Amino acid sequence: MKVNKRSIAAFGAIAAVSALTLVGCASGGDADSGEENESAGEITVWVDADRAGVLEDAAKDFTEDTGVAVNLVQKEFGEIRDQFVQQVPTGEGPDVAVGAHDWLGTLVTNGVVAPVELGDASGDFEQVAIDAWSYDGQVYGVPYAIENIGLLRNTDLVPEAPTSYDDMIAKGQAAGTEYAFLVGLDPEAADPYHLYPFQTSFGAPVFGSNPDGSYNAGDLQIGNAGGQAFAQWLASQGAAGTGVLNTNISGDLARENFVAGKSPFFLTGPWNVPAAEEAGLNLAVDPIPSAGGQAAQPFAGVQGFFLSSESENKLAATEFLVNYIGSEEVQTALYEVGGRTPALTSAYEAAVAADPITAGFGTVGTDAVPMPSIPEMGSVWQYWGVTEGAIINGSGGDPVELWNKMSSDIQGAIQ
Amino acid sequence: MATPTIDRDAAVETPPSKKSRRAARIAEAAGAGWKLLIFKVVALGLIDALALYAALVLFQSEQWVAAIAVLVVTGVANWVYFSRGNLPAKYLIPGLIFLLIFQIFVAGYTAYIAFTNYGTGHNGSKESAINSLMLSAQERVPDSPAYELTIVEQLGEYSFLVTNPDGDVELGGVDRPLEPVDNAEMDGGKAVALPGYNTLNFSQIVANQEAIAAIAVPISEDPNDGSLRTPDGSVAYVYLSSLEYDEAADTMTDTRTGTVYSDVGTGAFTSPDGEELMPGWQITVGFDNFVRAFTEESIRAPFFSVLTWTFVFAFLSVFTCFAMGLFLAIVFNDPRMKSKKYYRLIMILPYAFPGFLSALVWAGMMNQEFGYINVVLFNGADIPWLTNEWLAKFSILLVNLWLGFPYMFLICTGALQSIPDDVQEAAKVDGASAWQIFKSIKLPLLFVAVAPLLIASFAYNFNNFSLIYMLTGGGPRDVTADVNVGATDILITMVYKVAFVGSTADYGLASAFSIIIFLLVGTISVIAFRRTKALEELN
Numbered sequence: 001m002k003v004n005k006r007s008i009a010a011f012g013a014i015a016a017v018s019a020l021t022l023v024g025c026a027s028g029g030d031a032d033s034g035e036e037n038e039s040a041g042e043i044t045v046w047v048d049a050d051r052a053g054v055l056e057d058a059a060k061d062f063t064e065d066t067g068v069a070v071n072l073v074q075k076e077f078g079e080i081r082d083q084f085v086q087q088v089p090t091g092e093g094p095d096v097a098v099g100a101h102d103w104l105g106t107l108v109t110n111g112v113v114a115p116v117e118l119g120d121a122s123g124d125f126e127q128v129a130i131d132a133w134s135y136d137g138q139v140y141g142v143p144y145a146i147e148n149i150g151l152l153r154n155t156d157l158v159p160e161a162p163t164s165y166d167d168m169i170a171k172g173q174a175a176g177t178e179y180a181f182l183v184g185l186d187p188e189a190a191d192p193y194h195l196y197p198f199q200t201s202f203g204a205p206v207f208g209s210n211p212d213g214s215y216n217a218g219d220l221q222i223g224n225a226g227g228q229a230f231a232q233w234l235a236s237q238g239a240a241g242t243g244v245l246n247t248n249i250s251g252d253l254a255r256e257n258f259v260a261g262k263s264p265f266f267l268t269g270p271w272n273v274p275a276a277e278e279a280g281l282n283l284a285v286d287p288i289p290s291a292g293g294q295a296a297q298p299f300a301g302v303q304g305f306f307l308s309s310e311s312e313n314k315l316a317a318t319e320f321l322v323n324y325i326g327s328e329e330v331q332t333a334l335y336e337v338g339g340r341t342p343a344l345t346s347a348y349e350a351a352v353a354a355d356p357i358t359a360g361f362g363t364v365g366t367d368a369v370p371m372p373s374i375p376e377m378g379s380v381w382q383y384w385g386v387t388e389g390a391i392i393n394g395s396g397g398d399p400v401e402l403w404n405k406m407s408s409d410i411q412g413a414i415q
Numbered sequence: 416m417a418t419p420t421i422d423r424d425a426a427v428e429t430p431p432s433k434k435s436r437r438a439a440r441i442a443e444a445a446g447a448g449w450k451l452l453i454f455k456v457v458a459l460g461l462i463d464a465l466a467l468y469a470a471l472v473l474f475q476s477e478q479w480v481a482a483i484a485v486l487v488v489t490g491v492a493n494w495v496y497f498s499r500g501n502l503p504a505k506y507l508i509p510g511l512i513f514l515l516i517f518q519i520f521v522a523g524y525t526a527y528i529a530f531t532n533y534g535t536g537h538n539g540s541k542e543s544a545i546n547s548l549m550l551s552a553q554e555r556v557p558d559s560p561a562y563e564l565t566i567v568e569q570l571g572e573y574s575f576l577v578t579n580p581d582g583d584v585e586l587g588g589v590d591r592p593l594e595p596v597d598n599a600e601m602d603g604g605k606a607v608a609l610p611g612y613n614t615l616n617f618s619q620i621v622a623n624q625e626a627i628a629a630i631a632v633p634i635s636e637d638p639n640d641g642s643l644r645t646p647d648g649s650v651a652y653v654y655l656s657s658l659e660y661d662e663a664a665d666t667m668t669d670t671r672t673g674t675v676y677s678d679v680g681t682g683a684f685t686s687p688d689g690e691e692l693m694p695g696w697q698i699t700v701g702f703d704n705f706v707r708a709f710t711e712e713s714i715r716a717p718f719f720s721v722l723t724w725t726f727v728f729a730f731l732s733v734f735t736c737f738a739m740g741l742f743l744a745i746v747f748n749d750p751r752m753k754s755k756k757y758y759r760l761i762m763i764l765p766y767a768f769p770g771f772l773s774a775l776v777w778a779g780m781m782n783q784e785f786g787y788i789n790v791v792l793f794n795g796a797d798i799p800w801l802t803n804e805w806l807a808k809f810s811i812l813l814v815n816l817w818l819g820f821p822y823m824f825l826i827c828t829g830a831l832q833s834i835p836d837d838v839q840e841a842a843k844v845d846g847a848s849a850w851q852i853f854k855s856i857k858l859p860l861l862f863v864a865v866a867p868l869l870i871a872s873f874a875y876n877f878n879n880f881s882l883i884y885m886l887t888g889g890g891p892r893d894v895t896a897d898v899n900v901g902a903t904d905i906l907i908t909m910v911y912k913v914a915f916v917g918s919t920a921d922y923g924l925a926s927a928f929s930i931i932i933f934l935l936v937g938t939i940s941v942i943a944f945r946r947t948k949a950l951e952e953l954n
Binding site (some may be wrong): 041066067068082085086088089090106108109110111112114115116117119120136137138187188189246248249250253309310312313314315316318319322323375378379382383386387389390393395396397402405406409412 | 535536538540546550551553554561617620624627628646647648649652693694782783784887888890892894895897899901919
């Protein structure tokens with residue numbers, strides 16, 4: 001008896017689980033309820049945990065004003081892009097999701113996003129934010145935050161902002177700390193993102209630009225004369241030169257050392273500010289000093305909300321995007337939870353006036369260029385970092401040759 | 416061996432023992448099964464209710480195949496458990512269902528994907544690709560004004576009542592270009608109603624938003640002037656489409672350049688000179704992915720060195736872990752060893768940490784300049800653990816040994832304890848040395864038990880993605896080589912790099928590769944299992 005009972009109970013559990021699994025695979029339940037509620041009006045929004053609280057308030061206002069319910073679904077930020085790409089074609093995707101602008105290449109190529117007409121509101125946003133969310137001449141999202149790196153300075157060690165890279169190193173050495181300057185790198189792949197401002201200061205962007213400011217994938221600029229000069233400079237700052245750039249200092253080690261007061265300068269983003277503030281450091285954010293004479297332009301990452309191409313609620317969703325997420329109230333609230341500079345100009349100005357650190361990053365951000373979102377960028381990353389790493393470590397031979405090799409490899413991969 | 420005998424004798428001498436009472440109960444239950452029957456009915460009823468609900472939900476969302484599968488499986492289960500006989504099926508059904516869902520379905524689906532071009536740019540159906548192209552092609556005419564909009568309805572047909580920035584009021588609809596109206600009801604400079612028409616409020620707009628979003632009102636008789644569309648129901652803008660879809664000819668025409676893109680069977684609209692409009696759609700491509708897997712330059716060039724290292728890595732991983740595990744198992748199995756309980760507990764620890772976490776910690780410890788190993792153990796030496804080609808391979812094996820020996824230790828301990836002592840005693844009496852006992856008796860008996868596990872371990876390490884990815888990322892890479900493949904890349908990490916570089920994903924190619932790897936591992940496992948049959952004959 002015992003034996004039989006147990007096997008049947010086990011089977012029951014298994015069958016129940018498998019039935020549920022099948023239902024889960026099809027995830028038909030959600031779609032169904034969505035369709036039922038459609039007449040009453042409901043939009044589904046995918047949002048990460050940090051942003052969810054703010055959006056709850058915005059959604060409440062939206063529902064009160066329009067009668068359209070907002071179904072907020074929490075997702076891990078890093079998983080949204082791929083899940084969105086996979087689920088939108090099946091009709092199970094959301095109407096609106098949060099994301100980063102450099103996903104646009106993937107999203108547009110997969111045909112899962114629809115343009116958002118900001119109308120006259122587009123002038124209310126910072127230009128770099130609108131540029132970042134533009135693709136092939138169309139704006140695909142409502143931006144809410146701009147993020148870029150800047151030079152964090154420990155004002156107790158160095159009271160004045162440096163005027164150039166050499167000046168920074170001189171000031172850093174004069175401060176007598178263990179390191180003159182810190183930036184987190186990877187032993188193998190260096191960090192093209194953090195080193196990009198130095199590269200652009202030599203006049204070597206990755207891609208050339210179209211007249212409308214978008215990137216032109218056909219015009220690879222990374223291997224130009226400026227790029228070669230940058231390669232030589234990298235080698236001179238690497239293991240065989242001054243040793244300022246050290247690929248063994250990872251991002252974590254760099255933060256640790258800066259927080260411990262072992263260096264007056266740290267090239268990083270707003271995400272490392274809380275750790276330094278908690279340690280009681282007095283901080284300033286300076287413009288990134290130029291190494292090659294021209295302006296040092298970091299990459300800007302712009303986060304925003306975008307609209308599904310398969311959405312059956314485009315009007316309501318657009319209304320929510322433009323007039324609620326694009327409102328100063330929501331943008332400011334999002335800034336307060338995330339600490340990233342707001343994309344809406346009025347919210348940006350209020351944030352800058354209130355906090356010198358945000359103002360510092362914001363000032364650096366005026367020089368920033370959007371990280372290219374074109375799919376060709378994927379081919380760039382895979383060669384870019386390792387070449388920089390090899391040049392810094394002095395392990396691959398002549399830096400200019402390596403740089404040219406990288407440029408032709410990227411060119412080959414893009415075509 | 417003496418204790419069990421006594422137990423057995425006791426069982427025979429005292430009739431109402433636990434075992435016999437349980438046997439009696441089972442016999443009784445088998446005879447008068449009304450309790451069992453009720454239980455059966457209730458349990459199956461619950462399952463049927465659940466399955467029916469699942470099927471209904473699936474039918475409603477038009478997932479026909481899944482719905483029918485649920486019904487068929489439930490039907491079969493009911494038949495099996497209610498019929499007399501079918502005893503083997505009663506035991507096998509739960510396992511078979513699991514096999515179906517977790518093995519056969521997954522493998523079949525992977526095989527299906529391997530024959531499609533599913534990936535970035537070929538993500539959905541042709542219909543949604545056209546929809547998306549048309550959406551993106553709608554471009555607002557630069558510097559065109561925004562029109563204040565009121566949506567009005569007459570006899571079920573929607574019209575746009577717009578107020579242009581100069582304050583002129585016009586009315587238009589689908590195929591009805593804008594025409595001035597003069598009797599509109601105004602509110603603050605915006606026309607809000609028109610006699611004879613019903614004005615839609617926001618909730619009515621939302622309720623009909625699909626229809627309204629699709630409305631394009633021509634500005635004038637000339638289609639090149641563009642048409643008004645509304646993104647939110649309250650403002651209209653002038654749009655011109657840069658693409659035109661000809662449904663009859665199945666072609667896309669670029670209205671600015673006049674280029675005609677047609678469906679040439681490659682899963683995207685393609686111009687005569689080969690330029691593709693993205694997004695495309697998913698199609699089946701036959702064996703294309705398998706051909707690419709062997710011909711693509713970025714794969715072909717490093718393929719053999721990567722394949723060799725994969726075999727070396729998988730073999731050495733199993734060998735080192737097994738040797739270490741066996742050695743420790745023998746040591747801790749020795750009766751002279753004291754407090755082995757505690758040692759054994761410590762031995763299990765590496766196994767208890769999540770592997771990817773350990774790999775990350777090891778990566779930190781192996782940092783050339785600041786890592787624990789160089790700084791403390793080697794007193795500040797400058798050993799490039801992860802950045803030298805050969806040392807990186809060694810480091811991978813070392814970390815995998817640390818991660819993998821506890822498992823081998825566990826199974827060897829178990830297998831050793833199951834070898835009867837009398838066999839060894841007999842050998843000792845016959846004058847065999849300790850080494851001879853180990854080599855000729857313990858090891859062959861051990862292999863019978865652990866050989867299948869060794870094969871499984873080989874298959875696992877053949878695809879040990881997380882360790883390689885977390886520890887070295889496949890590196891160090893030779894920057895002078897053209898391809899994005901490093902010294903420690905195994906097949907699966909190379910495939911990952913090829914199929915998912917940057918922001919593009921090629922699921923078709925990745926699936927084709929996983930099938931190739933599956934065939935490789937499958938073949939090796941079959942051969943190895945054949946061999947182990949010979950071992951079993953020893954017994």
